[in-house]
Amino acid sequence: MNFKQNEEAVSPVIGTILMVAITVILAAVIAAFVFGMSGNIQSSKTVGVSSAINADGNITVTIQGGVDLPSLTKLVYQLDGGSVNDMLQVGGTDEIKVGSQFKLEEDVRGKPLLVMGEFMDGSRAILLDKTF
Secondary structure (H helix, E strand, O other): OOOOOOOOOOOHHHHHHHHHHHHHHHHHHHHHHHHHHHHOOOOOOOOEEEEEEEEOEEEEEEEEEEEOHHHHEEEEEEEOOOEEEOEEEOOOOOOOOOOEEEEOOOOOOOOOEEEEEEEOOOOOOOEEEEOO
């Protein structure tokens, strides 16, 4: 008996393995490029605030602290989706520190209220999102 060896299948298998390897390497390079471009995304800011409502529906926002408190320059608010306004500080000082209180002289009952902080780098972060 004369057997004939068929080695034709070896070349397509090696070719397929090489194609898969090239595809995986190419995908890794593209992913590294794309994820490397997202390096300029700003990190979130950490400042704690608390709020209290009085009988008239006015609220007082109190600064509780946080890592990013030294870079906080201003507090602003948006009531019921309206325009963004500056908050007024009780006591008349402009310094923002732990224990500083800001009073909003509007009736906020039943309306969504956003209190945002503006920071030295120009960013703005939501510190309070609440419906009273």
